[in-house]
Amino acid sequence: MDDQDFEAHLLDALKPWLPSGRVWIAFSGGLDSTVLLHAMVALAARQRLPEVRAIHVHHGLQAVADAWVEHCQTVCLALGVELCVRRVRVDPGSSLERAAREARYGAFQALLGPGELLLQAQHQDDQAETILYRLLRGAGVRGLAAMPASRPLAAGRLVRPLLGVPRAVLQAYAERHGLNWVEDPSNTDTRLARNFLRQEILPRLRRHWPQAPAVLARAAAQQAEAQVLLQELAELDLQSCRMGPPLDWLDFPCLDLDALRQLSSARQRNLLRHWLADFGRLPDSRHWRGWEALRDAAVDASPRxxxxxxxxxxxxxxxVWLESLWCAAWAGQEQPWAALQKPLPLPANGTVWFEGAAPAGRLSIAYRQGGEILDRPGRGRRDLKRLLQEAGIPEFIRPRLPLLLREGQVIAIANVLDCAGHGKLRWRPPCTHSPGQTG
Known part of the structure; x- marks a missing residue:
């Protein structure tokens, strides 16, 4: 692939996303990003493109990290490209690679403005390595789709215009133009899974199947197409399984379990993967027995x-989907409430306020302990547990439901039972999921 073909490929890959307010190049200083930056500058000299800038993320994980910054500054100065350097803190954990990636993408997200593009230089060999890595980790269709050619990122979009280009083409381009780049010494450590695949496995595959990277990249594209079809099916199924929360003041994402049971097991899992993707990390194949146990439990059981x-x-x-806040054991402390005319924030439990004339006496907010009895004028004594059951309050909400006490006696239940002869106790529970996710 000569320079003209290379630039034509690059322009074709970017065409759906141009013009843009600005184009950022994720510039590590390595071979791949150096070629991408150089080619984009050459392309911008012959085509009407938005402003091209570069961003270098300094992780501070290598002794040579400061030298990499200097190298990137030198390259950008020579090309006439403005360089933005972002220093990030990588939190230690079980996976340093994952932590570094999260820190890096955090910097990218903070940088991108509306409509701006971030270009990354992953190529065909990287795609082949990714699909092998995920296959060996037991990924499904979503994971085997590997890296998408583009996706939304913060207010802008991430684009990988070189996914169809072999690394050998980038190497040849760099040598033709006499480019200089840095090498990450950690890339030679084959104790790391990705490096092992890159250094040991892919070269052996190429010796037997020279087109192996291209075939694997094509397989990833086919998996990506299959994933689109699965998402479309999930959206259709979701339309028939959507359901509002059990009470209008409980903003919980819900599905109709009866409608869900009408689907095949495979379509149930497909729908749940699609639905749960908004709320947290998806379960792997070993954990789906938990879904079957919940689905098939007896009517009077309380599975989770x-x-x-x-x-x-x-x-x-x-x-019902409950975020972790609602799953923790709850032992809320009693809180005095001297001024009912003002809302009362509850630690990790939303806010209460009172509508109407305030009752006299020492008032407080407390929570169910068990065995509470309410005296209702003209209706006798009522058991709190029975009242909550009759009101349809979900079992997992009852421990957090605020109670209004006067001199230690329950006189009102938030959103359920008014204070006789006075007013209503209102409660806004903590909202922990993003708007628009309900149902």
């Missing part, structure tokens, strides 16, 4: 399926 970031529960014919 614990997932990363929360859990699924049942309430009548509803399947």
């Amino acid at each position: 399926w614990r997932l990363d970031g929360g859990e699924l529960r049942r309430h009548g014919r509803r399947l």
Whole structure:
């Protein structure tokens, strides 16, 4: 692929997203991003393109990280490109690679303005490596789609215009133009899974199947297409399974469990993967027995399926998603409430306020402990547990439901039972999921 063909490929890959307010190049200083930056500058000299800038993320994980910054500054100065350097903190954890990636993308998201593009230089060999890595980790269709050619990112869009280009083409381009780049010493450490695939496995595959990277990249594209079809099917199924929350003041995402049971097991899992993607990390294949146990449990059971970031529960014919805040054990402390004319914030439990004439006496907000009895004028004594059952309050909400006490006696239940002869206790529960995700 000569320079003209290379630039034509680059322009064709970018055409759907141009013009843009600005084009950023994720510039590490390595071979791939150096070629992409150089080619974009050459293309901008012959085509009407938006302003091209570069961003270098300084992770501070290598002793030579400061030298990389200097190298990137030198390259950008020679090309007449403005360079933005972002220093990030990488939180230690079980996976340093993942933590570095999250920090890097955090910097990208903070940088991108509306309509701007971030170009990354992953190529065909990177795509082949990714699909092999995910295949060996047991990924499904979504994971085997590997890296998308483009996707939304913050207010802008991430684009990978070189995914169809072999690394050898980039190497040849760099040598033709006498480009200089840096090498990450950690790339030679084959104890790391990706490096092992890159250094040991892919070269062996090429010796037997020279087109192996292209074939694997094509397989990733086919998986991406299959994933689109699965998402479209999930959206169709979601239309028939959407359901509002059990009470209008509970903003919980819900599905109709009866409608969900009418689908095949494969379509149930497909719909749940699609639905749960907004709420947390998806379960792997080993954990789907939890869904079957919840789905098939007896009517009077209280099953739960614990997932990363929360859990699924049942309430009548509803399947309810509860974020982790609602799943923790609750032992809320009693809070004095001297001024009912002002809303009272509750620690990790939203806010209460009172509508109407305030009752006299020492007032406080407390929570159910068990065995509470309410005296109702003209209606006798009522058991709190029975009142909550009759009101349809989900079992998992009852421990957090604020109670209004006067001199230690329950006189009102938030959103459920008014204070006789006075007013209403209102409660806005903590909202922990993003707007638009309900149902």
